[in-house]
Amino acid sequence: MHSEIFKGKRLQLRAVEPSDIDLLYEWENDPSIWKVSNTLSPYSRFQIEEYVMNVQNDIYASRQLRLMIVGHSGEISGKHIGAIDLFDFDPFNLRAGIGILVREEYRRNGFAAEALELLIRYAFDTLNLRQLYSNITPINTSSISLFEKYGFERCGIKKDWIRTGNRWMEEWMFQLVRRSE
Numbered sequence: 314m315h316s317e318i319f320k321g322k323r324l325q326l327r328a329v330e331p332s333d334i335d336l337l338y339e340w341e342n343d344p345s346i347w348k349v350s351n352t353l354s355p356y357s358r359f360q361i362e363e364y365v366m367n368v369q370n371d372i373y374a375s376r377q378l379r380l381m382i383v384g385h386s387g388e389i390s391g392k393h394i395g396a397i398d399l400f401d402f403d404p405f406n407l408r409a410g411i412g413i414l415v416r417e418e419y420r421r422n423g424f425a426a427e428a429l430e431l432l433i434r435y436a437f438d439t440l441n442l443r444q445l446y447s448n449i450t451p452i453n454t455s456s457i458s459l460f461e462k463y464g465f466e467r468c469g470i471k472k473d474w475i476r477t478g479n480r481w482m483e484e485w486m487f488q489l490v491r492r493s494e
Contacts, residue, residue, distance in 0.1 A: 407443035
């Protein structure tokens with residue numbers, strides 16, 4: 314990966330490394346994140362290690378790409394801010410989904426926006442995708458605002474999509490289509 318593509322003003326996106334195993338283990342086993350990641354059970358440390366050691370950063374082979382969001386300047390230099398993913402990569406229809414996680418202590422500082430901007434640029438300029446999408450619950454107003462800020466439009470509603478206890482929640486789909494020039 315060319316580093317300038319993934320470098321912003323305060324952040325850089327980089328491939329997952331073995332030093333990330335403990336952090337990924339923590340995130341993947343946090344039930345509060347499961348609601349947005351469609352996870353139903355915990356991962357073992359061994360499973361996380363296997364993923365990290367065998368991850369292919371070839372989005373064409375694996376149909377997904379996870380990048381770590383890391384600070385590169387000032388007081389956040391070297392700090393793990395979060396992770397951002399491209400998933401359901403479809404090279405024929407030129408589209409992919411985006412998921413983003415920012416650690417609680419780094420939220421509301423513009424880090425998600427900077428990471429999203431870098432990933433959008435990579436998806437459109439390097440992968441030559443035509444569209445990106447994200448699935449967000451209506452109660453996640455911060456994510457809705459973030460994606461709308463970058464031109465994503467709500468294009469669908471999945472009714473009773475996510476079960477939380479005895480209740481059901483909608484999930485909204487947001488889409489960004491790159492217009493032909």
